[in-house]
Amino acid sequence: MKANGEEVSVADGTKLSDWLISQGYVLEKTAVLLNGVVVPRAKIPETVISNTDCLEIVSFVGGG
Amino acid sequence: MMKIILNGELTEITEETTEELREGWFPDCNVVVVDGVPVTEDTWIEEYSRIYIGKCPGGLTDAITQRGNISPLTDKTVGIAGAGGLGSNITTFLARSGVGRIIIADYDRVEFSNLNRQVYNLNHLGLFKVDAISEVISAINPEIEVIGFTEKLDEVNIPRIFSGCDVMCEAFDDPTEKAMLVETVSAMGIPLVCGSGMAGIGDGEMKVRKLSDSIYVCGDGKSDLSEGVLAPRVAACAGVMANKVLQILESGKDR
Structure with missing residues (x-):
């Protein structure tokens, strides 16, 4: 699949939350778009990703 | 005499x-x-x-914005979530650009610690930030309407407060709230411009990252609160955000 423009490979049935955590993302500070649509944070644990998907991930930093 | x-x-x-x-x-x-x-x-x-x-042949706003008839922004509404470093600067930039109505929400009052980067001055200490920003904008151009809400924003009140906006800006400082806003505003179908990474005094470039057709994230993406947040880079990020808002409004992609 594509994650932030880079090709990465995931196993079938991979959960989005597991993959994000494995990449070091802190879920509550992260916005995820799956194929152009924002995934509500409550839905991230039940969302399954595959190699045809495209993810855009933002890990927000504090300050404003 | x-x-x-x-x-x-x-x-x-x-x-x-x-x-x-x-x-x-x-x-x-x-x-x-x-x-x-x-x-x-x-x-x-x-x-x-x-x-x-x-x-001012075309009226006060026309004389201030110096845009002529190129960009009739006076009938546009922009929502700003937060009236701190980003929110107060973005509001000021958009008001100077002639955006006709700004809806802004923040539950905080102006304190000494805000004056290093927010547009407020000593005269505003103790005021709710939304009242202080209304005063600031009124002093620049009283024809710009500022509607303030002194509320802590959450998933429930955001759709109520900002439903009529053409574009929204995320101007929180807490990263968890930033993520919450993306989720909530995307469900409302309103274009959203966010800020992430404007702390410190480094050289990190202020970029615009397009997440989708309607969500943008501005900033260096890295620097965080631990570096302290100072006026120059906050205003730089706010400027990039306000500029993106003008692009969205003028491209006609807004609702």
């Missing part, structure tokens, strides 16, 4: 009202500003008033 400051010069006048003064001294002008407030009705003049009389 009385003395006033007329267009910057100490001047002795015999006129007693603003309309007499305009007619007598600058008959081809149409806007009279008395002690910082544009007056629309004939008004008695007080001694030592500071009066500016100027020509």
